[in-house]
Amino acid sequence: MRYRLNVNRETREVEAERGTPLLWVLRETLGLTGTKFSCGVAQCGACTIHLDGTPVRSCVLPIEAVGRKEITTIEGVEGPAAAALQEAWEEIQVPQCGYCQSGQIMTVISLLDEIRRPSNDDIDGALAGNVCRCATYPRIRRAVHEAAAKVGGR
Numbered sequence: 503m504r505y506r507l508n509v510n511r512e513t514r515e516v517e518a519e520r521g522t523p524l525l526w527v528l529r530e531t532l533g534l535t536g537t538k539f540s541c542g543v544a545q546c547g548a549c550t551i552h553l554d555g556t557p558v559r560s561c562v563l564p565i566e567a568v569g570r571k572e573i574t575t576i577e578g579v580e581g582p583a584a585a586a587l588q589e590a591w592e593e594i595q596v597p598q599c600g601y602c603q604s605g606q607i608m609t610v611i612s613l614l615d616e617i618r619r620p621s622n623d624d625i626d627g628a629l630a631g632n633v634c635r636c637a638t639y640p641r642i643r644r645a646v647h648e649a650a651a652k653v654g655g656r
């Protein structure tokens with residue numbers, strides 16, 4: 503079937519079978535490989551994207567469920583929170599292997615939209631479903647605090 507998707511503020515037409523996970527379409531059809539495939543069963547967060555601004559697991563989202571909702575991937579993030587997070591991630595050199603990091607960032611962008619100065623508990627709670635096998639959690643926390651300070655003022 504043919505689907506018309508709104509991806510990173512552009513309309514994209516794709517051919518896919520009903521039931522195809524959005525993650526497959528993003529990576530294989532559209533070449534947006536910043537979003538990662540890991541567990542495939544909504545347990546690790548590597549495939550996190552935003553759907554109308556809300557973080558969702560694209561590995562379990564069938565393409566027909568997307569409709570005209572706005573899909574944002576790591577390649578399309580913008581705004582003060584996203585910019586501050588990307589800067590903080592670089593400054594603090596958060597990633598180790600890097601595999602989980604786009605999912606982590608997608609989740610914390612939403613966190614900063616909701617809570618301007620999140621506590622460690624807020625950060626841990628928001629990221630409870632984003633697994634990092636390299637255990638970069640302490641650097642992620644520092645980077646989120648750094649970005650929150652930049653966006654919200656010290």
Ligand code: FES
Pocket residue numbers: 538539540541542543544545546547548549550559560561562
């Ligand atoms: S690959 Fe989607 S949650 Fe793990």
Ligand code: FES
Pocket residue numbers: 597598599600601602603633634635636637638
């Ligand atoms: S940086 Fe390696 S899995 Fe998170």
